[in-house]
Amino acid sequence: QVQLQESGPGLVKPSETLSLTCSVSGDSITNNYWNWIRQPAGKGLEWIGRIHFSGIANHNTSLTTRLIMSVDTSKNQFSLKLTSVTAADTAVYYCARDSGVEVRGVVFDFWGQGTPVIVSS
Amino acid sequence: DIQLTQSPSTLSASIGDRVTITCRASQSISNLLAWYQQKPGKAPKLLIYKASTLESGVPSRFSGSGSGADFTLTISSLQPDDFATYYCQEHNDYSMWTFGQGTKVEIK
Numbered sequence: 001q002v003q004l005q006e007s008g009p010g011l012v013k014p015s016e017t018l019s020l021t022c023s024v025s026g027d028s029i030t031n032n033y034w035n036w037i038r039q040p041a042g043k044g045l046e047w048i049g050r051i052h053f054s055g056i057a058n059h060n061t062s063l064t065t066r067l068i069m070s071v072d073t074s075k076n077q078f079s080l081k082l083t084s085v086t087a088a089d090t091a092v093y094y095c096a097r098d099s100g101v102e103v104r105g106v107v108f109d110f111w112g113q114g115t116p117v118i119v120s121s
Numbered sequence: 122d123i124q125l126t127q128s129p130s131t132l133s134a135s136i137g138d139r140v141t142i143t144c145r146a147s148q149s150i151s152n153l154l155a156w157y158q159q160k161p162g163k164a165p166k167l168l169i170y171k172a173s174t175l176e177s178g179v180p181s182r183f184s185g186s187g188s189g190a191d192f193t194l195t196i197s198s199l200q201p202d203d204f205a206t207y208y209c210q211e212h213n214d215y216s217m218w219t220f221g222q223g224t225k226v227e228i229k
Contacts, residue, residue, distance in 0.1 A: 010210065045157075045208055045220040058216050061122070094164055104170055105212035107155045111164035 002026040003093050003113035012119050013041045018082040022095030022112055027072055029053055032097045035108060036069070038091040046091075050098070050106070051078055054109075085119045092116050123147055123211050127221035142197040142224045144203040144209035145191065149189045153213035156185055156194045159223075160205045169194065198227075204228055 005062075007018035020033065036048040050058040051069040059067050068081040082089060093115055096108035124147035134140050144154065152172040157165035167176045169185040173193055182197045196203055210219040 043209075044222045047218045047220065050218075055149070060217060065206050096164075101215060103173075105153050105155075105168040106214075107167055107210070107212050108165070109167050110156075111166075114164055 002097065002110040004097065004110055006093060006112045006115040007011050007117060008093075008117070010116055010118060012085055012117060013121050014086055015020060015084055016117055018080070018085050018113065018117055018119070019115070020080045020093055020095075022080075023080070024076050024080050024097075025098070027110075029073055029076045029078060033070070033100055033106070035096045035110070036080045037094045037111075038089075039094070039114075040091045048080070048082075048093075048119055065121045087119050090117065103111060122217060123143055123150060123214060123219055124220055124229045125209055125211055125221035125225050127207075129224060129225060130222070131225045133227045134199050135229045136199055136201060138199045140199050140203075140226060142209075142226075144187075144192045144194070144205055146190040146192075146211055146213075146223050150211045150213035152188045153211060154185070154187065154192045155210045155212055156183075157208045157210065157220075158203075159206045159208065161185075165208060168207075199226070 003025045005023045021061040030053045031061045035050045053071045066083045071078045095112045098106045126145045154172045155170040159165040173185045184195045198217045206223045206225045
């Protein structure tokens with residue numbers, strides 16, 4: 001069974017960088033595409049970005065200038081860095097898998113449990 | 122960017138009711154729409170993709186329909202486990218993907 005698990009600091013100071021890692025088990029990180037999605041408390045879902053081990057990446061256009069994503073094939077993990085954070089970046093952050101446009105479109109079939117991140121001094 | 126508008130925002134229903142949620146896209150997205158169910162404190166769960174294809178393991182009381190810009194999610198007979206928030210998501214775009222604002226299904 002495919003499992004994803006987010007990890008990282010739960011508290012980040014304003015203007016600093018939010019860093020999260022998603023560890024994947026039950027699937028190779030080279031097989032699919034890997035996404036970050038966030039959800040502010042009591043609000044809806046916002047897709048953040050998507051990465052493939054080959055380097056192909058897509059970003060939410062509202063976050064492009066602050067977003068860095070990477071893949072570590074040796075650890076079967078992928079990571080998110082969001083720079084210059086503000087209170088508006090406070091949310092639960094999820095990692096999720098998609099199988100690619102050609103397979104069944106970009107739909108998120110496996111998700112991590114989510115990790116809360118608070119931006120506050 | 123494609124915008125998705127769900128209605129209603131909240132829906133009150135009873136066990137056994139037939140429930141319908143709609144999702145309207147700001148432009149045609151063919152049949153490339155997915156539906157998710159989210160319970161409090163949990164990650165969303167994929168229910169349907171390509172408007173009407175049921176994800177493996179999802180009960181058959183869930184169904185989806187529509188094409189172009191108008192879509193519906195129907196629960197044929199609401200069960201206690203179905204009280205949750207439902208989101209649509211377009212998977213038409215090749216570079217960015219968006220969700221609807223959600224529909225909360227509450228107990229009447």
